[in-house]
Amino acid sequence: MLVLQILINGLLLGGMYILLAQGLNLVFGVMGVVNLAHGAIITVAGLFTFWFATHTQLNPLVLLPVVFVAMLAIGALLQRSLLEPLAGVGRKSELLSLMITFGLSYVLVEIGLDVFGSQYVSLPNLQTTWSLGGLTINEALVAAGVLGAAISGALQIWLRHTDSGKCLLATSQNRIGAVACGIDVSRMRCIAFAIGSSLAAAAGVLIIMVIPLAAQTADSLTILAFVVVALGGLGDYRGAALAAVVLGIAQSAVGYYGGGDAESVVPYLLFILFMILRPQGLGRAVQAQ
Amino acid sequence: MAPLINKYEKVMIEPEASVPDIYVPGNLWNVQGIAPSLGYLEGVLPLAKSHGAKTVAVLALKSAFSLACDKARLEQVKALDMSLVYDTTYALPQPDFSSLALAIKNAQPDVVVVCSYYPDAVGIAQALQRAGYAPKFFAEAIGPAEDEFTKALGPIANRIISNTSWWASLKTAGNAAFIAHYKATFHQDPDYHAASGYGAIQALGAALNAVKAIDQAKLHDWLLHNEVQTVQGTFANDPNGAAKKFNQYLFQIQDGTRKLIWPLADAEAPAQIPYTGQ
DSSP: OHHHHHHHHHHHHHHHHHHHHHHHHHHHHHHOOOOTTHHHHHHHHHHHHHHHHHHHOOOGGGHHHHHHHHHHHHHHHHIIIIIGGGTTSOTTHHHHHHHHHHHHHHHHHHHHHHHHOSOOBOOOOSOOEEEETTEEEEHHHHHHHHHHHHHHHHHHHHHHHSHHHHHHHHHHHOHHHHHHTTOOHHHHHHHHHHHHHHHHHHHHHHHTTTSOBOGGGHHHHHHHHHHHHHHHOTTOHHHHHHHHHHHHHHHHHHHHHHOHHHHHHHHHHHHHHHHHHOTTOSSOOOOOO | OHHHHHHTTOOEEESSOOOGGGSSGGGTTEEEOSOOGGGTTTTHHHHHHHTTOOEEEEEEESSHHHHHHHHHHHHHHHHTTOEEEEEEEEOSOOOOOHHHHHHHHHHOOSEEEEESOHHHHHHHHHHHHHHTOOOSEEEESSSTTSHHHHHHHGGGGTTOEEEESOOTTSOOTTHHHHHHHHHHHHSSOOOHHHHHHHHHHHHHHHHHHHHOSOOHHHHHHHHHHOOEEETTEEEOBOTTSOBOSOOOEEEEEETTEEEEEESGGGOSSOOOOSOOOO
């Protein structure tokens, strides 16, 4: 029973990690950009959700579609204004886009600090815990896990079974080939960043009900999301989902048997091991060019 | 800050620095203006034991403050002849406490003591609730005094115990006037952070009035050799600048309000037991 509980906790934690990571994965997969502002988007969306819920007394989940759609527009604007101009720069574009998203991260964090303050906040929604034959399962983590799984599933279906998704996938596999096929790669980059940002914002709406957030936690979320993406294979969505679950279970087990200090180290230790032993990650890596 | 003020030999009263390691011979210009962290939650274990509690779990963040509190509580477990059934520390960042909560649940302690700061206090309370475990006594060093704590946790904050070095009901020097002025100025109730800041200024004011100069050495010497009655109680320090006479108190969140529960002589209400986690 204990082992089963550890597994369930790990799966649910993995679900939360899928939620955190898939947006980052999409952006890297298509654009070859590690969006260092990813955690900041999650955090600001979460803080906004807290503000909204405490001022309107409405269920914060009503914000999910609103934030998703709003972030599509904002993400597209950010991509067009900040990252698209770098597309023609050549080999330096990867480093430059890393630096721009790094700067964007701190701009968003400062905005978050100015607007929402530096206090950690969380929402007491989704607090129900179900007991099933000695096992306990919590509503907030189930919601995060279900949404994470749904996002992964929806991404897979969209990328592999729709024309627009296939265009996006083609762009991530080979940009020149995509252009040769008549795909507007500039538009694909914009779509990828917009959707990646929206996924991050949707994650923020849910995460604020799972863990306390403050503007200054943005960096740690970016790092965690990046570790999941790297473990899964940069740009590999199925790999990232598998990596998230593996990481969740590993942390859950190590945390239980080894204590808090050991648990903190798990993501980074796994990251180092994978980069040495299996740099392509758990899944089949789709290399961005 | 300590290296700077000690380099330039400027007196600095520290109303929020409770870590005892600061007040050492190399940092003589730091003067502590708050109760030391060793005493945080010192009332929890005697209180719990008086209600029949036997087993204890202690969690601590790896920070100077938390580890000092942790060490003192672990020693107290031994001194009170209680049984330590789980003990761990953790480092930041720690976004998830579910595995630690599961380990605590499996150990089934009567008392859970958490030496950490506000965000972890929220996270650990959430994790325990998700694990489906409510210890008879649940105490967290920092966090429950903040309004955001009850907003973040809702009903699971109820009956959590925490620490304070000041309370509105205490008959300390100037307390009523301090509360009235604070409310009139900021339109909210003060907490112990505000009180320790105010108390620091009371002490500094007393020193300036006595010394009648801003000579740093004279002010420093006066502060270390005299006592000042403040809203926090008696401001008095040892030769290293560490506070030696501030009291520690316990409060509990009871149905959305905070009530002083320990020491019993100062209590506004009896402790509500057990913690239910909802």
